[in-house]
Amino acid sequence: xxxxxxxxxxxxxxxxxxxxxxxxxxxxxxxxxxxxxxxxxxxxxxxxxxxxxxxxxxxxxxxxxxxxxxxxxxxxxxxxxxxxxxxxxxxxxxxxxxxxxxxxxxxxxxxxxxxxxxxxxxxxxxxxxxxxxxxxxxxxxxxxxxxxxxxxxxxxxxxxxxxxxxxxxxxxxxxxxxxxxxxxxxxxxxxxxxxxxxxxxxxxxxxxxxxxxxxxxxxxxxxxxxxxxxxxxxxxxxxxxxxxxxx
Numbered sequence: 001x002x003x004x005x006x007x008x009x010x011x012x013x014x015x016x017x018x019x020x021x022x023x024x025x026x027x028x029x030x031x032x033x034x035x036x037x038x039x040x041x042x043x044x045x046x047x048x049x050x051x052x053x054x055x056x057x058x059x060x061x062x063x064x065x066x067x068x069x070x071x072x073x074x075x076x077x078x079x080x081x082x083x084x085x086x087x088x089x090x091x092x093x094x095x096x097x098x099x100x101x102x103x104x105x106x107x108x109x110x111x112x113x114x115x116x117x118x119x120x121x122x123x124x125x126x127x128x129x130x131x132x133x134x135x136x137x138x139x140x141x142x143x144x145x146x147x148x149x150x151x152x153x154x155x156x157x158x159x160x161x162x163x164x165x166x167x168x169x170x171x172x173x174x175x176x177x178x179x180x181x182x183x184x185x186x187x188x189x190x191x192x193x194x195x196x197x198x199x200x201x202x203x204x205x206x207x208x209x210x211x212x213x214x215x216x217x218x219x220x221x222x223x224x225x226x227x228x229x230x231x232x233x234x235x236x237x238x239x240x241x242x243x244x245x246x247x
Contacts, residue, residue, distance in 0.1 A: 061106040061135050067245040068110050068131055069216065069237035075230065077125045080112040088130040090204055090217045092167055092184065093155035096148060097132075097204070097215050103140025108133055114234075116227070127226045129234065130217040133242070141208050145178055148206055152182060162195055163187040176207040176239050181231065189223050201225045205235050209242035 068080055088109035089097045099107065109132040113125035136144065152169035159165070165186040172179035182204040188196040203226055205216040216238050218226045 063106050063108040063133050063135060064245060065110075067133050067212070067214075067241045069112075069129065069214075069234065069241050071112070071114055071237050072233065074117040075114045075233060077113040077115040080110040080131075083109050083111045083130065085109045085132055088132045088217065089215060090130075090184075090202075092165070092182075093158045094151070096151035096155060097206070099134050099136075099144060100147070103136045103138050103143070104134055105137050106135040113221075114230070125221050127218060127220045127224075130219070131238065132215045134213045134215075136211050136213065141211050141213050142178075144213050145180065145206065145208050149180060152180070160186065162189060172205070172207075172235060175235050176209040176242065179205065179207040179235065181205055181235075183228075191222055199225075201228070203228065203231060205231065205238065207235065207238055207242065209239060210246035212242050212246050214238050214242055 065080070085107050088111065089095075091097070109130065111128060111130050113128050115123065115126050119126065134141070134144065149169070152167065155167050157164055157166045163186070165184060167182060167184055169180055169182045172181045184202045184204065185199050186201075188198045188200045190196045200220060200223060202217065202219040205214075205218065207214050207216075216234060218231070218234060220226045
């Protein structure tokens with residue numbers, strides 16, 4: 001049982017989304033550019049209007065805040081806040097979740113905290129979500145899922161301080177056009193990073209809807225385990241966000 005060792009303080013930072021010019025990302029399909037650097041001349045999205053992007057026009061593509069997961073009220077602990085794409089994307093054996101390639105037309109990331117439905121208001125969050133959204137052109141979105149699947153096949157475990165981390169991936173049925181669920185299990189640690197009894201799990205949900213992909217990193221609060229029972233709810237919220245934008 002989690003105790004309210006300290007209260008979560010909500011930050012009044014406005015919701016912002018980074019945007020990029022189409023085709024501005026460097027590197028080929030195998031490159032490590034995640035498209036996370038903000039365009040200095042970009043205007044943050046302030047409305048959920050669907051961007052009209054041409055695959056060859058080189059025009060600006062804006063990812064609206066409505067493209068991100070909006071959790072149901074019983075799970076929502078804090079409103080989402082913007083964060084850097086490079087900080088939001090998880091890294092396992094390597095930079096498996098970087099986008100790479102010139103087919104990325106925009107990227108943005110946000111973070112939020114969630115709770116269990118029956119948690120009292122004074123409790124600390126149960127977990128955090130770091131969510132990245134990529135917009136692609138051509139076959140870029142499907143190619144990204146293919147690359148991530150291949151990377152997960154090659155990354156079933158790795159070493160880090162404290163022991164061995166195991167990685168298991170599996171397809172998620174009836175989730176967007178295609179989806180992958182990655183479960184990461186590592187030795188548990190205390191708040192100070194010292195070894196603790198047991199293991200801690202986190203999950204990474206990768207979903208494609210049309211020409212967009214989202215990567216949702218679900219982690220328990222301060223090094224604890226996430227709750228896999230909430231995975232379907234989180235994935236459904238992510239699909240609703242992408243679907244409202246892409247379709």
